[in-house]
């Protein structure tokens with residue numbers, strides 16, 4: 001049966017890194033008869049330039065029936081002065097909410113070959129393998145009312161609203177517990193229940209849901225402590241479950257434990273397992289067009305697509321093994337380069353992964 005993958009390269013390095021992930025997927029598509037069909041669409045600044053909006057109807061029509069979406073990144077200097085409603089990032093938020101992609105999975109894995117690239121001591125990070133499950137379609141990023149208003153005394157005030165409904169918390173909690181069941185069965189829910197009522201409620205509901213997963217050890221942690229623990233002793237975590245805002249910050253923090261933002265994939269899933277897969281980094285306008293970006297986060301996002309949407313563990317594991325083999329072959333893009341390694345371009349890194357796949361087929 002044909003499986004449709006919508007490909008949204010986006011802006012900046014998006015086109016360069018997505019091309020490499022497609023190279024890898026096309027190889028596996030032929031090698032394992034996966035039945036994938038790829039169709040390209042526009043999002044972000046690239047969509048604004050053509051259609052006058054970062055999330056045009058043409059893209060909605062493409063992603064709605066697709067089984068999965070592979071996305072590069074959005075944003076860039078060119079669009080920074082646009083009204084906030086037309087900025088490239090709005091395209092991404094639109095995509096997440098249109099497809100109800102509420103469950104954001106962000107693994108942080110340290111490849112042993114890159115242990116020296118982490119700013120933390122090797123003994124703190126070596127063997128690191130944690131998963132952050134971030135709620136993606138609720139919380140303060142979407143809560144109403146929001147804006148800037150003028151108070152009675154004439155002073156202006158900026159405001160946002162943090163909200164979570166019980167059903168929003170339940171579904172992300174179930175998602176995280178199920179993932180923990182497939183890993184080391186430890187789930188740490190991160191909140192600020194001592195100060196924010198919304199997250200006190202979060203803790204109450206997560207605790208209730210936890211009773212349905214007696215095989216998973218549930219703990220709770222305040223976000224300030226979690227930030228500290230992530231850099232102090234990150235290997236204590238298996239799965240971290242948290243809200244949209246806290247997850248945004250903690251996952252970027254976790255990414256740095258692994259050395260480079262260019263190594264980390266992500267998945268955003270809805271209730272049926274349909275997903276959008278993208279690297280956690282942005283469009284890196286400072287290096288766009290130079291063919292030097294690291295495509296591995298995007299290639300590893302394609303592996304997550306095979307695992308979480310297409311339930312093809314074998315194909316996912318082949319990509320992850322090939323990335324490992326490419327690193328073993330000592331090829332490095334500039335962001336993960338260290339002395340004695342062979343510096344390669346974005347496209348050469350993609351080629352190295354395909355070569356590694358061929359070598360084991």
Ligand code: NAD
Pocket residue numbers: 013017072073074075076077089092261262278279280281282283284285286287292293294295297335
């Ligand atoms: P960024 O992630 O684009 O870049 C941060 C730094 O990391 C830069 O120095 C960049 O060169 C480097 N970097 C990022 N990805 C890399 C890769 N694959 N290989 C090598 N180096 C890499 O973050 P930023 O600079 O804060 O944002 C740039 C633009 O991206 C902004 O418009 C921002 O809004 C947007 N953005 C988009 C997303 C997304 O599409 N999901 C996420 C974050 C930021």
